[in-house]
Amino acid sequence: MSVEECLKVLKFDEKTHGKLVFLSRTWASWYFQLKIFFSYKMQLALEVIDIVLSTLIYYFISFLVSPQDLVKLGYSPDYVAFAVSGIALSRYIWTSVARLAHKMRHEISSGTFESLAAVDIDNFRSWLLGQVLYGFTWSSTVFFGTLLTGFLLGAGFTRNPLMWLQAFLIVILVVAVHSAIGIMAAGMYIMHKQLETLLVLMSVVIEFFGGVIYPLSLLLNYPILYYIALLIPFTHGLELFRRTIIDGATLTSPMMLLHLGVLVAFIPLVYISFKVFEHYLNIAKKKGLLSVY
Amino acid sequence: MRDYAIVSENLTKVFRGKNYEVVAVDHVSLKIKRGEFYGLLGPNGAGKTTFTKMLATLLIPDEGEAWIDGYSILKDPVEVRKRIAWMMGETGGRALYWRLSGYDNLMFFATLLNVPKDVAEKRIRVLLKFLELEDAADKLVMEYSTGMKIKLMLIRSLLHNPDILILDEPTLGLDVESALKVRRFLRRLADELGKTILFTSHNMYEVEMLCDRIAVINKGKIVFEGTPREIREKVEEIKIVEIQLVADDAKIEDAFRKLERLPVVKEIISSNKANEFYTIRVSVEDPHIAIPEIATALKDLKVESVSRALPTLEEAFLKIAGVRMEEGGREFKRRRFSRMGEEE
Numbered sequence: 001m002s003v004e005e006c007l008k009v010l011k012f013d014e015k016t017h018g019k020l021v022f023l024s025r026t027w028a029s030w031y032f033q034l035k036i037f038f039s040y041k042m043q044l045a046l047e048v049i050d051i052v053l054s055t056l057i058y059y060f061i062s063f064l065v066s067p068q069d070l071v072k073l074g075y076s077p078d079y080v081a082f083a084v085s086g087i088a089l090s091r092y093i094w095t096s097v098a099r100l101a102h103k104m105r106h107e108i109s110s111g112t113f114e115s116l117a118a119v120d121i122d123n124f125r126s127w128l129l130g131q132v133l134y135g136f137t138w139s140s141t142v143f144f145g146t147l148l149t150g151f152l153l154g155a156g157f158t159r160n161p162l163m164w165l166q167a168f169l170i171v172i173l174v175v176a177v178h179s180a181i182g183i184m185a186a187g188m189y190i191m192h193k194q195l196e197t198l199l200v201l202m203s204v205v206i207e208f209f210g211g212v213i214y215p216l217s218l219l220l221n222y223p224i225l226y227y228i229a230l231l232i233p234f235t236h237g238l239e240l241f242r243r244t245i246i247d248g249a250t251l252t253s254p255m256m257l258l259h260l261g262v263l264v265a266f267i268p269l270v271y272i273s274f275k276v277f278e279h280y281l282n283i284a285k286k287k288g289l290l291s292v293y
Numbered sequence: 294m295r296d297y298a299i300v301s302e303n304l305t306k307v308f309r310g311k312n313y314e315v316v317a318v319d320h321v322s323l324k325i326k327r328g329e330f331y332g333l334l335g336p337n338g339a340g341k342t343t344f345t346k347m348l349a350t351l352l353i354p355d356e357g358e359a360w361i362d363g364y365s366i367l368k369d370p371v372e373v374r375k376r377i378a379w380m381m382g383e384t385g386g387r388a389l390y391w392r393l394s395g396y397d398n399l400m401f402f403a404t405l406l407n408v409p410k411d412v413a414e415k416r417i418r419v420l421l422k423f424l425e426l427e428d429a430a431d432k433l434v435m436e437y438s439t440g441m442k443i444k445l446m447l448i449r450s451l452l453h454n455p456d457i458l459i460l461d462e463p464t465l466g467l468d469v470e471s472a473l474k475v476r477r478f479l480r481r482l483a484d485e486l487g488k489t490i491l492f493t494s495h496n497m498y499e500v501e502m503l504c505d506r507i508a509v510i511n512k513g514k515i516v517f518e519g520t521p522r523e524i525r526e527k528v529e530e531i532k533i534v535e536i537q538l539v540a541d542d543a544k545i546e547d548a549f550r551k552l553e554r555l556p557v558v559k560e561i562i563s564s565n566k567a568n569e570f571y572t573i574r575v576s577v578e579d580p581h582i583a584i585p586e587i588a589t590a591l592k593d594l595k596v597e598s599v600s601r602a603l604p605t606l607e608e609a610f611l612k613i614a615g616v617r618m619e620e621g622g623r624e625f626k627r628r629r630f631s632r633m634g635e636e637e
Contacts, residue, residue, distance in 0.1 A: 002423075003478055007485055009419045010454050012412075021407045028404035032393060039392045039433070111387035118349050118379045119405050121371050127405070285353045288308055288343075 022126050029130020030137070033103075037138060051142055054091075055149040058083035058213065073215040076246050081157055084150030085242045086212035092143035093174060093234060094203045096135035097182040101199055103131055104186040113190075114291040123278050128186070132179040143171075158248045166251060167244045173263055174237035180269035187277035190284040210234040233266045295363070298457050298489035299325040299348065303357035306343050306513075317343040319513035320357065325506075327456075328487040330480065332504035332521075334494060340513040341493040342381070345461045348491070349379035361457060377457045378450035388446065391435040395426060395445050398434060399452060406453035413452060420448040423478075424471075439466045447475065457489045458482070464499060476503055497605065509613045517613045524609050531612055532580050533562070535602035536573045536587060539595040545571055551590045557583040562608060574602065 038044070059080055067077030075082055107113035116127060151157060158164070189195045207213070209229040216235065219226040229235050236259040243249040249256055284290055306318040318340045325331045335341045346352040348359055350370040358365060364372040381388060389398050396417065403413035421427045424444040434442060443466050450458060460479070464472040480503055482488040494500055500507055501521045509517040509524070517524065540548060545566075552558050552575060559576045577583035580601040588599045604612075 003481055005419050006423045006478065007481060009416045010451060010482070010486060012454075025405050025407075028401050032390070032397060032401045035397065036390060036392045110391075112390060114351055115388035115402075116405070117351055119374060119402060121375055121405075121407070123371070282353065285351065286355075288306075288346075288352055290351055 022122065025122070025126035026130040026133070029127045030133045031130075033131060033134040034137065037134070047142065048145065051145040052149055054087060055084060055146055055153065058087065059150075059153045061213075070215065073217045075215050075242075076156070078156040078246065080150060080153055081155035081246045082215075082242065083213050084146060084153075084155050085157075085245055086210070086238060088143050088146035088150070089171070089174065089238050089241050090203075090207055090210060090212045090234070091146065092136075092139045092171070093178045093237075094206060095142055096132070096139045096175070097178055097185060098199050098203065099135040099138070100128075100131055100182040101185045101189045101195060103135075104189040105193075105196070108190065108289075108291060111291050117281075117285075117290055123274070124281065125274060128183055128274070128277065131186075132182060135182065136175055136179075157245050160248055163244050163248050163250075167241055170237065170240045170244060170260075173260075173267075174234070174241070176270060177233045177237070177263060177266040180266075180273035183270075183273035184276045187273075187280035190280045190289060191287075206232065206234050210238050212238065230262075233263055236260075236262045296326055297324050297360075298327045298329070299323065299331075299359070299361055299491060301344075301348070301357065301359040304344065304347055304354050304359055305356035306340075306347060306352060307355050316513050318347065318354075321510070321513070321515055322357075323508060323515065323518070325489060325491060327489055328483060330483040330490045330492065330503055330505045332492050332494060332500040332507040333510060334497070334500055334507055335510035336495060339510045341510055342461050343513075344510070345379065345459050345491065345493060348373075349377060349459055350374055351379070375453075376455055377459055378453070378455040379459045379461070380446050380450040380463055381461045389434045389442055389449075392433060394431050394433055395421070395437065395441075396430040398445060399449055402449050403452045408453050416452055416454075417448065420451060424448060424474075440468055440471055443467055444471065444475075456487075457491070459491045461493045462495075463492070464494070464496070472499070479503065497609075524613060527609070527613065529604070531604040531608060532577050532583075533602045533604050533608065534575050534577050534580055534583055534587060534599060536571075536575070536591065536599050537597040538571050538573070538591065539569050539597065540571055541569060544594055548573070548591055548594055552587070555583075555586060555590055557586050570597075574608075576608075 062079040062083065065079040067079070070077050070079060070082065104113070107116065116124075120127070147155075147157070185195060185199060192198075209225070209232050210216075211219075211229065216226070216229055216239070219229055240251075240256060240259045240263065243256060251257060251260060301321055301323045303320040303322055304318055305316070305320050308315045308317055321340075321344055323331075333341050333344065343352060347354050348361060348366060350366050350373050353367070358367060360366070361373045362376045364376070366373050390401070393401065399417045399421075400410075400413060403417070404410075408416070417430075418427075421430050424447070426441060426444055426448075429437065429441060434445065437445065443463065447460075447463060450460070458479075463479075464475055467475060476499055479490060479492070483490050492500075492503060504521060507517075507519065507521055507524060508515050517527065519527070536548075536552075538545075538548065548571075549561065552561055552573070557577055557579075559578065562574045562576055564574070565572045575583075575587070584599050584601070588596060591599075
C-alpha cells in the first residue's frame, strides 16, 4: 500500500450531519461497551451465580416472616414476591448507577477518558447516554433473572399482561430518574477518587430507606426515618413497581398517582446531572485530572 | 489570524498541590501557519505535553488564550476538537480500548467523530494496510506491541481527516523502519494535503528531517524559535573536537581519565563504539589549542584522528534548552559503551 493511496482517501472530507449522528454516537458508546463487557466471561458467570444465591437468601427468610404481619402492614402475604420485587428493582437501579461510576474510574485510570475528551463534540452527552443504556442493558438481565428466579421459587406475581406493561413504564421512569444520579456520580468521580465508598454507602441507604426487604410502613414508628425515606425517589418507584406486579394496582388510585407524581418531579434531575458532569469535567480540566497514569 | 492554524498568547498552566506549585507552561506565545510542519522540542518535563493538551482542550489554561483555526480553546472548545487530532505517542497506547480489536477501536472513534461508516471503513482499510496492521486488525489491542498501538493511534487521529494534527512524540516507541515511514508520510500530509502539524519530540534527527520551524521549550518557557538551521547557527560557539581511536574497554577507560584531567577539555559530551573503534566528542574553549594537547595526551593509544567537528542538533538543543552539558555527560557515561547506531 503506497502513501499515494493513503493521501487519496484523506483528500475528501465527508462527515455525517443531522440529528441521527447523536444517536449514532450513543449507539457506538453502548455497542462497543457491551462488546468489552462480553470479553469478561468470568464476570458474566459470577453475576449469574450472584442473582440466584441472593434470591435464595430471601426465599429462606420468607419462612420466618409471618404472612399475617405483612397483611397488617398493608401488603400481600407473599414475602418472596415482596422481597424479590424489591431486590430486583434495587439491584437493577443500583448496579446501573454504580456501573457508570466504575466505568469512569476505569476510563480515567486506563487513560481512555482523555482520548474520549479529545474527540468529544457534545459535552459527553451521547457517550454518557450510551453508557447509561449499557448499564441498564446488563442490569436488565440481572433484573429479569432475579424476577424469574423468584417466580420459579413460587413468588406470586400478577399474570395480567397490562400490569406488566404498566410495570415496564414505571421501570423506565425509575431508570430515567436514577440515570441522573449515575451521571452525577460519574462526574463527581472525575474529581473525587474515593467516590466508590460513598456509592456503596448510598446503595445501603437506598436498600434501607427504600423498603427493599421490609415494608416501609414499619418505619412509621420512627417518623424521622419515614420522612427521609419519602424524600428518596427510589422509595416511590419501588412502591409503584411492587404494587403493580404483586397487587395489580392501577395508576388510577390516589396513592399510586401520588407516588408517580413524586417520581416525575425528579425528572429535571437528568438535565441537572449533565450540567453537574460538565462542571466536574471543567474542574478536572483545570486541575489536570482527566488521566492519572 | 487567518493565516495561522494555531495561535497561542501567553498560554500558562500551573499545577498546584498541597505542598507544591509547578509552572508547567509559562506564558507561551506561538504562531503556526497553515500547512506548516512545526516542531516543539524539549527535554522531559519541559511542558510539551501540557502545552499540547491545552491546545487540544484537555486542560484549561490558568492564563492566556489560544486559537485553533480561529476558534478559541476557551470559548469554542467543541469547534476546536472538530478540527484537530491529538495523539500521544508511547504512553498514548493506553488511550486505546485494550479489550476491543484494533478495527473496533477505530470504528468506535470514527463513529464518535461523525465519520460515515463507508468512509471510515475505507480509510481504516487503507491506513491499516499502509502501516502493516492489516493482519492484526481483528486481534484485541491487548495483544498488540507498543509499536502497533502507536500506529493504531496514528490511524485513529487521521480518521476524521482533520486539518490540524497535534502529535505528541508520535514516533516514540516505533522501530527505526516504521518511524521513518511515519515521518515521510506526515511530511507528505503537510506538503500535499496542506495539513498543519504540531509535532513534539526530543529527537533532533526527526525534527531536522521534518520541521519547517522549531520552538525549543524548557521549564515551560520557549527559549528559542526558528528553523533547524538557525538553531545550528545559534550554537556555533560550541566548539567540538572529535577523537577517533581504536581501543579495548580497559584502554578506553584510561583515555577518558586522561581527557577528564586535561584543562583544555571542558567536558566529554558523547561516545560511540563500533567494535573496537571509538568516537569521542568533547567540548573545548579553543580547538586550535586543544587538538594538539589532546593528541599528545592520548599518544599511547591508537588514535586515528583528532579534529574539529560541527555540533550536532542534540548538542545544540541541550545548549539552547539551557540543560547543562554535564548532564548530557553524566548520561553519556552510563551508556558510553553503546554500539554505534544504537540509541544514545
